Amino acid sequence: MDKLLGIITANYSTKYPSALSESRPAASVPFMGRYRLVDLALSNMVNCGIHTIGMVMPYNYRSLIDHIGSGRDWDLSRKQGGLFILPGSAFGTSRTGSRFLLRDLEHNRVFLERGTCDLVLLSSANFVYNMDYDDLIAAHRATGADITVLTQQATRKDVDITGFTCEGDRVKGVKHGVEPGDTGFLDCFVMGREFLLQLLDWYQQTDYLDLFEAMAADYDRVDVRTCDFDGYAEGIFNKDTYFKSNMDLLDPAVASKVFPEGRAIRTKNHDNAPAKFELGSHVANSRISGSCRIYGTVTNSILGRGVVIEPGAVVNNSIVMQSCIVRSGARVENAIVDRNNEVPAGTEIKGTSEAPYVKEKPTE
Template identity: 35%
Template sequence: MKVLGLILAGGKSEALGKLVYKRASAALPVFGKYRAIDFTLSNMVNSGIYKVGVLTQYNPRSLMDHLGSGKEWDLDRKHGGLYILQPYLSMTGEYWYRGTADAIFQNTTMLRRGDEDYVLIGSGDHIYKMLYNDLFNYHFSKGADVTLLVKELDDTYNYKDYGFVVTESDGRIVEIHEKVENPPSRKAFLGIYFVNKYLLLDLLYDTVPAGKYDLLLDVIVPNLKKLRVYAYEFNGYWRNVKKGINEYYRTNMEVLNNRKIREELFLKNGKVYTKLKDYPPAKFTGTAKVSNSIISDGCIISGSVKNSVVFRGVVIRSGARVENSIIMQDTVIEEGAFVKNAIIDKNCVIRAEQMLVGDFEPVILEKWMVV
């Protein structure tokens, strides 16, 4: 069985504010040295999908620089490989992607020319780890036309931010409710579709030319009664960092503080691949004090770091204190500075003796800021 992977990675999230002024949400740095897209991309490769298209649009430079030729994911190959699918001006006047369905529709050439029979569609800003093989087997065992990945959410999620499905006893989806106040179930749709390629093409040609551009609301929902749409339940860890600053902060802190989550994400179901960088090992001087933190390669730590995620190349000088914070690449925190409940983007400088403390939600510094 040959499967084409498509990753929707062109979204702009207003909820992420300064963190996505200069990058797509799929390019958000997480856990010290990774990007959000690394997880979906690695899941596909670990599941034997070696032809992957990444649909980009908003601020793609950082994402494209990270992906490169796909070498780190073993996708720099003659047959298959990694494809960056950006919008472009065509003879028909098409240019900007107007929705998820339109993004795929504008790249139907990739679907028609390939010899794959099935398409797996995922999102580039979801943090989770799974092999898709059981999803494939479930799809065939049910004789499904479309299979959606779902998860039963607990109270740590804001239900208003998600779409929920109602299923029959055999798993067939009969209702889909998108972002409602009181959902009829707790089974949330995780933005992952598995579908026959030729069926997908028929559905897209039937809807997108008519001005309907959303894959879920305009393509799947109106055809629920006609198609056999099933739900495959995922029971592992899953977060969508696109949902906002608090969700992004929570995701990093959960990985930092929960050993089971770390083991699930990094030790099970294959590796998480990412772009390698030539930094030396982290250096801890005689004045360094570090507890319950992720310290990445290239860091020089002389101050105190507690309950924090510190990315590559960060310098924390003597007398500086960092608590409950996310410090991104090549930032410098000078002597005596105090940073707490903060998200500091790349290449920032916190001057000596300065205080940067967040209250109800983390305080954020965007790239290249000096305070």
């Protein structure tokens, strides 16, 4: 019997979509050069011993399926349990902000009914953090709550993060957006499998709502408790928070919290050759993925697989995704360059640290 059943929801869109999410779901947006955002949610579950995971897919699932495949790279290609691809409702990506749509859960009721474990852990794929979920599960069992949500005190205003109104550790209400000091929801919670099925019956007439929206009038009878997370966590809902989180992880102190020893973040294995730093190149405080060839200068930046920086080219404080070429004499600064782009020789792409420029993926 599995310790837990896991569900990752990917069938949603963001309120402020950018060129990065026009052709792919948020869960499959590249992160830190060699990863995708979904890798963190999958790895967190696998690292705490969850070996049966269902992933609710959006309609534009091609890049997500291409990345996760059968789940082999997360040790989820197995005879018992493993990775299950679950259909999302067509309503999912048309309604922004709802990461735990009741309709998506109801459409996959059979997956829940066939489970043999007593608890279900649900997560979205929009948050960057690395946590031992055993702590969340222990907190849930210790309080005897109906639902235990993973939270962190907000440090800035964010309209995309769900906020909770609390009395002590007891949730009394839900709101859209957080202000500094509010209790922010990290889009992860644990609850009883049978109780989740019961909630689906309770709210079957309002299945167009998010689970926590549907419970708005019932927080007095449903015992929802918080479990505070004190590590690094960043919600990625637009290009600005995406850029910030990537840049944050160039700080070794922050990177050690997201990539600690013993809790690896797994990703699809590409069997790339190592990066090659040619004579005359200069690289400082950057994350360089496999198969890159560096002839020019790269500082405070992140390069995806197979990127080529030609002689005389400069990349500073930027994210350059897979299979891009920055030609001789070109300069990229405070920018996000999506995959398969070519920056022509002598040109300049420049944004600011607060408002990075995004060069979208070329039309195939």
